[in-house]
Amino acid sequence: MIDLYKQIQSDEKHKTSAQYERSQMTQTLRYDVMKRDHFRCVLCGRSADDGVKLHVDHIVPVAKGGKTVMSNLRTLCEDCNRGKRDKYDENGEN
Numbered sequence: 001m002i003d004l005y006k007q008i009q010s011d012e013k014h015k016t017s018a019q020y021e022r023s024q025m026t027q028t029l030r031y032d033v034m035k036r037d038h039f040r041c042v043l044c045g046r047s048a049d050d051g052v053k054l055h056v057d058h059i060v061p062v063a064k065g066g067k068t069v070m071s072n073l074r075t076l077c078e079d080c081n082r083g084k085r086d087k088y089d090e091n092g093e094n
């Protein structure tokens, strides 16, 4: 019973921190990440000029404790982003 209680507590804490991390994703940060990655997908190298839509992706998903910091963010195109969809949090705007 105590273990269950602890589990619930830790889930709550985790949820709050995930929400916090998502709220840290600002337009400015998004721009900074894309700028660092030269406005290209880090996996396939395509850019908006190639007709792809770029996203800023959490390398370690927020749901898995990843932080919204430059070192955990990267630029991905829609295709590459979709390719890893099963591995990351659907709810996060990754």
Ligand SMILES: [Zn+2]
Binding pocket: 041, 042, 043, 044, 045, 046, 076, 077, 078, 079, 080, 081
């Ligand atoms: Zn790509």
